[in-house]
Every structure is written in structure tokens, then in C-alpha cells.
Amino acid sequence: MASVAEYYAGKSVLITGATGFMGKVLVEKLLWSCPEVKALYILVRPKAGQSMKQRVSDMMKCKLFDRVREDNPDFHKKIIPISSELTQPGLSISPEDVEKLSACINIVFHCAATIRFDEPLKHALQLNVIATQELLSLAQRMHHLEAFIHISTAYANCNRKHIDEVIYPPPVEPKKLIESLEWMDDGIVQDITPRLIGDRPNTYTYTKALAEYVVQQEQDKLNIGIVRPSIVGASWQEPFPGWIDNFNGPSGVFIAAGKGILRTMRANNDAVADLIPVDMVVNLTLAAGWYTDLEENILPLSFRKHHVISSFKRNPLEQAFRRPNANITSNYLINQYWILVSHKFPAFIYDLFLRLCGQKPQMMRIFNRLHKAIGLLEYFSSQDWEWNSENMNMLMSQLTPEDRTAFNFDVRQLNWPEYIENYCIGTKKYVLNEDMSDIPAARQHLRKLRNIRYTFNTVLVVFIWRVFIARSQMARNIWYFVVSLCFKFLSYFRASSTLTN
Ligand SMILES: CCCCC/C=C\C/C=C\CCCCCCCC(=O)SCCNC(=O)CCNC(=O)[C@H](O)C(C)(C)COP(=O)(O)OP(=O)(O)OC[C@H]1O[C@@H](n2cnc3c(N)ncnc32)[C@H](O)[C@@H]1OP(=O)(O)O
């Protein structure tokens, strides 16, 4: 059997979602570890006033591609952008491009999706399901297609506790749903969405489940592989530790905690955050393409907060609102209490301060957005799932020892504290674009925040006590009792130390 790199040699690969987080790492790894790959065709749309060409050119300048660029400055010649808006009929690929792709593509990696948890159902259906159907139709026209790898999510079936490596019956026949939603206006669709998604938490997991079913329907005509990553985080090793470029999933949580904004979160302390580094997912995906018919998921970091918090104390983010510290609880009421005390109260005070300085208040608005985002993640952070991963283990066993190193997806080799440290540093460097040389100043800022807190707490205690003392005889009595007790202790210790001397 050919090695993974040998398998991709001379092959033309089609990738959707190549401008996304996972897609970029996939493109980079293919170019780096499979240098003989013939061409990477990537479906890209113009966006935010930027042409497709401009976007691809910017993408290739990204630090992520440094090692590939150094190795081969002409690497961009292997990347062939194809203009495509996936939500349009026929993916809006020109007839000439369809001909080109039909004639040459050997492997398809379908990464594109909307991963927003609050996506309106119609749009999520359009992109995650209908576009997948369209891509499958295109794939059937490809004369030399060997594998179609679909990236799903381990949470597509999150309404189940134990998830096997099978495609479960869809919550609804996708074709029927598509037909029914076609004539409904957006308001009606919004009203019936909770009834439709049923026991799933959002339109994302719902449409990803439908997409799996749509992919499965083509299994007689195509070699299909489905990869179901769990929570994809910063890179472990490749192209360098800590690469991350977005706020999704845990990254936003980590940043908010590092900035001292997020101080409480509802999560099950015993549950595990099924975090998997993006480079491992990409390695697994490439191995899946090589093997061509596979599935599955990944592994555990406990929700306990200490690695994240201690890492941000060692490598603080700039201009933190408060010192990083977080209370993780599964109890709704306790969480609400901390939200009031640790989020809303400081936000109120800070906004008051801004108003007094003649500035626009902003902290309450930031906290409202944070609460919305955290609320959407709560479903995943408060529960535990059990995934079967026999196919993944089988795939690992099929790799040669060299490939097991070059395309490593064995999470048992991961040192979690070290990974989380690099992840937190990655959010600082690559998401927030903060300079590591500013760390001493950021530490100094944390010390200042600590002093402000001590002063504030002391003033608060003295103030409350003074109010108490002034109003209550009993408080005064307790106060005198405690003070006289302290004096007695002091004189006892002084007397005993004089005796021993
Ligand atoms: C302290 C110790 C903690 C220990 C616990 C550790 C980990 C647990 C954490 C989480 C676990 C659960 C993760 C479950 C993932 C499930 C796995 C999947 O299948 S993957 C798909 C995951 N998808 C997402 O994560 C997407 C979620 N995001 C959204 O749905 C939306 O972004 C939104 C949260 C609803 C917000 O929408 P809104 O319209 O209000 O904003 P925008 O998205 O347009 O963003 C505007 C602006 O804000 C930035 N942004 C986005 N999210 C965050 C955030 N969480 N924190 C800070 N900033 C954020 C975004 O980049 C935009 O910036 P800009 O305008 O500059 O572009």
C-alpha cells in the first residue's frame, strides 16, 4: 500500500471551505507533507468587498504558510481558485470550471459550512445541506474521483448520549424539509425552528445531521468518508504550536477569561471538553482520504479551568479588565449569583466611571454579547458524550510507522497543560495580534488590578462595618469582644515568648 504522501502524489484535490480555519490548515499540510500533490482547487467566493483573487492572495501571505513559502516560494502555483458561492444554484461555478473539475479531480474535501449556532434555519439548510447535495452531484460528474471526504461534527447526533460510527436516521427527510421551507417566509421559519430542531440545541447540529444523511445517500455511487471532529482547537504542533485565527468554541471562552471579562461559566466540572487540535483533525482527514471510507471523533480535557487561568497569569493579555479568574459551576443559581457579582456589578461600576469621565459606556454591552455567546455554548459545556472510535483506531493501525508520525492523530501523545499553554499564547499572538514583548507591561497591569481590588475590598469591608457598628448595639458588642480577644492573645504570646527567652 502506498504511503499517504505517495497516495496524494500527482493527484488533483478539490477543497471547499479552504479560507476557513480548518481548510487553511488542510491546504498547508497537503502542500507541506504531500509535496508531489499536483494541484489544489479551492472553491472561494468574493467577500466583504474583496475579490476572490485578492482573498486567496491574502490567505497565502498568512503566517500559517511560512514554512511552505520558505521551502517553495512558488507554492501558490499549485493553488487554483475557483469562483463559487455555495448558496447559489450549481454552486455558481461557471460551466468551463465545471468541465475542468470534472476532468481532473481525484479527491474532494468538503469543509465549507456555517458553524454559527444562531444561524437562521433556511440559511443553515442552504449551506450545510443543499450545497452538500450540489457538491455531491458535481462529484458524480468527476471522471477520476476516488474519494469524497465530508467534514461533519461529533455533535451532529448530540441528542444521543452514546454515539456510534454510523449514520443515524435523519430527524426529517431532507428533501421534504427543503420543499416545505421553500415557500415559507423567514418569519414563519423562525417560529417553527424550535419545533423542527427538537432535542438538538441549534440549527448547526441539526443541519449537520441532515448533511450526513444526504452524503450517505450517495454511498453506492461514490467512495464516501465522513470525519466527525469534536471541538476543534488551536494547532498542537503544525505548522507551529498554538495556531488559531478565530473566536469559535473554546477560543472565545479562553480569550474572555484571559481578559478578565469572563469570571463565571456554567459547565459540568466532571465532564470533559472534547477538544482536538486542528492539525490532528487535518491529519486524520488526509489519512481518511487515503483510506477513503471512514468516520469519527476525538478526546478529553476536563472543563476544569486551572490550565487556562494559570497560563493567562503567566502570559497575560493586554489591558485586561480584571485579573483572570473563573468560577465553573453546574449550578444555575450559583452561576446567576456570580454573573451578578462578578460580571454585572463590575460592568455597572466601570460604565458609571466612563460616564463620569464623559465617555460612552461599553462594558454592559460587552457582557450582554458575552452572555449570549456563553449561553449558546452551555449545552456543550454542561454535558458528556460517549463516542465510539473504532474506525479511527483501525485507520491509525493501517498507517505505516512513518505516516503515524507525519500524519499523527493520536491524542494520547498530547501533553494537555503544554497544549493549553500554547493555545492561550496562540490566542494572544494570532487572534488578538498582541506582541509577546508587551508581557511585562501586561503583568504590571495585572498587579495594578490586584491592588485596586485589595483597596476596593478593604474600603467596602470598612464601610459596611462602619454602617453596621453605627446602627447595631449587637455589632458593637461583637466588635469589642473580637478586639479584646485579639489583645488577650497578643499579651499571652508576648508573655510566653518572654518566659521561653
Ligand atoms: C475559563 C476556563 C474555561 C474552561 C472551559 C473550556 C472550554 C469550554 C468552552 C466551550 C466548549 C463548547 C464548545 C462547543 C463547540 C461545538 C463544536 C462544533 O461543532 S464547532 C462549531 C463551533 N461554532 C462556534 O463556536 C460558533 C459559535 N459562534 C456563534 O454562533 C456566533 O459567533 C455568536 C456567538 C452567536 C455571536 O454572534 P454575533 O452575531 O453576536 O457576533 P459575530 O459572530 O458576528 O461576531 C462579532 C464579533 O465578535 C467576535 N466574537 C465572536 N464570538 C466571540 C466570543 N465568544 N468572544 C469574543 N468575541 C467574539 C467576532 O470575531 C466578531 O469580531 P469582528 O467584528 O472583529 O469580526
Ligand SMILES: NC(=O)C1=CN([C@@H]2O[C@H](COP(=O)(O)OP(=O)(O)OC[C@H]3O[C@@H](n4cnc5c(N)ncnc54)[C@H](OP(=O)(O)O)[C@@H]3O)[C@@H](O)[C@H]2O)C=CC1
Ligand atoms: N471549528 C470547529 O470547532 C469544528 C468544525 N467542524 C466542521 O469543520 C468544517 C470547517 O469548520 P471551520 O473551518 O471551523 O469553519 P470556518 O467558519 O472557519 O470556515 C467555513 C468555510 O466555509 C466557507 N463558506 C461559508 N459559507 C460559504 C458560501 N456561501 N460559499 C462559499 N464558501 C462558504 C467559508 O468561506 P468564507 O471565508 O468565504 O466565509 C470558510 O472557508 C465545518 O464543516 C464544520 O462543521 C466540526 C467540528 C468542530
